[in-house]
Amino acid sequence: MIKTDILIIGAGPTGLFAVFEAGLLRLRCHLIDSLPQAGGQLAEIYPKKPIYDIPGMPEVLAGDLVDGLMKQAAPFKPGFTLGERAETLEKTEDGQFLVITNKGTVHSAPVVAIAGGLGSFEPRKPPLGNIADFEDKGVSYMVKNPEDYRDKRVVIAGGGDSALDWAIYLADVASEVTLVHRREGFRAAVDSVEKARALDKEGKIRLLTSAQVTGLSGNGRLETVLINHKKKGGIELETDFFIPLFGLIPKLGPIADWGLDIKDNAIRVDTFDYSTNVPGIYAIGDINTYPGKLKLILCGFHEATLMCQSAYKRINPDKKVSFKYTTVSGIEGF
Amino acid sequence: MDSVKIKAIDREGVEHMIEAPVDMNLNLMEALKGSGLDVKATCGGMALCSTCHVYILTDHSLAEPTEDEEDMLDSAFLVEDNSRLGCQLRIESDMDGLVVQLAPDGD
Numbered sequence: 001m002i003k004t005d006i007l008i009i010g011a012g013p014t015g016l017f018a019v020f021e022a023g024l025l026r027l028r029c030h031l032i033d034s035l036p037q038a039g040g041q042l043a044e045i046y047p048k049k050p051i052y053d054i055p056g057m058p059e060v061l062a063g064d065l066v067d068g069l070m071k072q073a074a075p076f077k078p079g080f081t082l083g084e085r086a087e088t089l090e091k092t093e094d095g096q097f098l099v100i101t102n103k104g105t106v107h108s109a110p111v112v113a114i115a116g117g118l119g120s121f122e123p124r125k126p127p128l129g130n131i132a133d134f135e136d137k138g139v140s141y142m143v144k145n146p147e148d149y150r151d152k153r154v155v156i157a158g159g160g161d162s163a164l165d166w167a168i169y170l171a172d173v174a175s176e177v178t179l180v181h182r183r184e185g186f187r188a189a190v191d192s193v194e195k196a197r198a199l200d201k202e203g204k205i206r207l208l209t210s211a212q213v214t215g216l217s218g219n220g221r222l223e224t225v226l227i228n229h230k231k232k233g234g235i236e237l238e239t240d241f242f243i244p245l246f247g248l249i250p251k252l253g254p255i256a257d258w259g260l261d262i263k264d265n266a267i268r269v270d271t272f273d274y275s276t277n278v279p280g281i282y283a284i285g286d287i288n289t290y291p292g293k294l295k296l297i298l299c300g301f302h303e304a305t306l307m308c309q310s311a312y313k314r315i316n317p318d319k320k321v322s323f324k325y326t327t328v329s330g331i332e333g334f
Numbered sequence: 335m336d337s338v339k340i341k342a343i344d345r346e347g348v349e350h351m352i353e354a355p356v357d358m359n360l361n362l363m364e365a366l367k368g369s370g371l372d373v374k375a376t377c378g379g380m381a382l383c384s385t386c387h388v389y390i391l392t393d394h395s396l397a398e399p400t401e402d403e404e405d406m407l408d409s410a411f412l413v414e415d416n417s418r419l420g421c422q423l424r425i426e427s428d429m430d431g432l433v434v435q436l437a438p439d440g441d
Contacts, residue, residue: 045382118376126411127438159408182413187405212412247409249383250376 002079004030006311007099007109009086009255012040014285014300015115016069016078021308023076024324027315028334030079030109032086032101034120039066041117044248055298065297075333081105085120089258089281097280111311114260114267114276114283115304118250126157126244128216138222139242149174149241155225156180157213158245164192166245167205177205178237180227184209211235216242255287263289273310274303280314282307338430342371343391345436354425362388362434363420371436379421384410386420387437394432396423412438 006022008015011033019029037043039062042051047063054060060068084101089112092098099107123141125131131139143149143166153176156167164186167179179196186193200207208227215226225242227235252265261268261277266289269275274282284307285300293299312321337355340362344350354365363386367373374385381402387410390396396418399407403422407413417437423429 041377045377046380049380049382118374124409182408183404185404187408214412246411249374249385 010116011038018304019073034085119252121248152240163245343435362423391433
């Protein structure tokens with residue numbers, strides 16, 4: 001079991017800065033994130049894009065901001081559970097919170113700070129009315145084990161790297177691979193595109209461009225995908241599997257079931273200290289809501305700072321808060 | 335003209351008249367979101383998430399989509415010839431009377 005002072009759910013900019021502020025107060029932090037790396041949206045969605053509204057930094061690449069926050073947090077030796085989603089939260093008799101991930105890692109802390117942004121990243125599901133009926137009955141949103149598709153017919157949809165890479169890989173595994181994409185061009189790596197076009201010529205896969213999947217049908221199990229082709233019109237294609245690969249989108253996920261006061265996919269907090277309706281659980285950054293809320297990184301930094309003051313009092317009820325100016329004392333790590 | 339009127343049709347088919355100032359360097363996504371329409375705008379307007387996918391229902395002549403916008407529309411669903419990302423359309427005075435419809439949202 002991993003024990004810490006403040007367990008932070010979400011290793012985005014707000015969660016990372018909370019490590020620094022907690023460290024100044026001699027509190028240790030551990031972070032859980034469903035993504036395989038720290039940095040949240042900044043690392044996953046836009047690492048190469050500049051950000052212009054960080055005070056004192058006229059222009060900074062999102063990835064560089066994450067690197068800076070990691071460096072700033074490093075003296076306080078944060079722990080990380082990455083690539084795992086915080087699944088359940090419960091309170092033990094001795095007042096600790098137990099948080100268990102989807103992979104079974106157990107964490108314990110007297111304070112939990114939810115800094116989960118817009119939630120955990122999950123595959124984006126196409127808005128096809130009956131798609132949920134075929135999940136695990138022919139429809140999957142990721143390739144877990146390529147052997148599942150051996151000698152089967154597979155339809156993949158999407159135009160990015162994962163769609164092309166899997167179409168290429170499954171060409172030698174599946175009996176039939178069709179890649180459906182809405183236009184002629186692909187946004188994937190050039191050599192993947194060339195490889196896929198070559199396989200198409202050899203008849204090992206079929207590229208169906210200027211086409212989109214518009215419906216699914218089957219009796220208990222997926223049997224047919226309905227495709228709308230710009231020139232040829234409606235096409236019915238018999239298949240065993242349909243794998244839509246349209247990237248990731250954040251979802252609130254299991255946090256919604258933790259007994260917190262939730263409004264419009266955000267957690268209501270008291271702006272005094274960003275505490276939630278459950279004593280000991282705080283919510284900071286994009287995941288919280290309050291009158292006047294702005295979803296900005298710089299607001300998350302402010303919220304993290306005030307949260308740590310309150311968490312300190314909670315963990316050390318008998319001590320006075322030791323507010324320190326770093327200009328006077330510098331940074332003293334663990 | 336200081337502002338333009340735009341009609342937005344939400345995913346339930348309800349029409350909303352919104353007014354957007356032209357001197358604020360706003361984009362359509364910001365104008366829709368600011369008027370309370372359900373636009374996630376996960377990436378904050380960088381043509382990186384496609385959650386502001388809309389259909390343009392009038393024949394206003396708008397700036398052609400960039401390659402970045404076309405790339406990102408690949409991860410949207412049910413893309414049509416009149417599909418655009420709201421975040422890539424700057425509110426201009428010649429947009430008055432524009433009618434847009436929010437595209438179905440992937441769950």
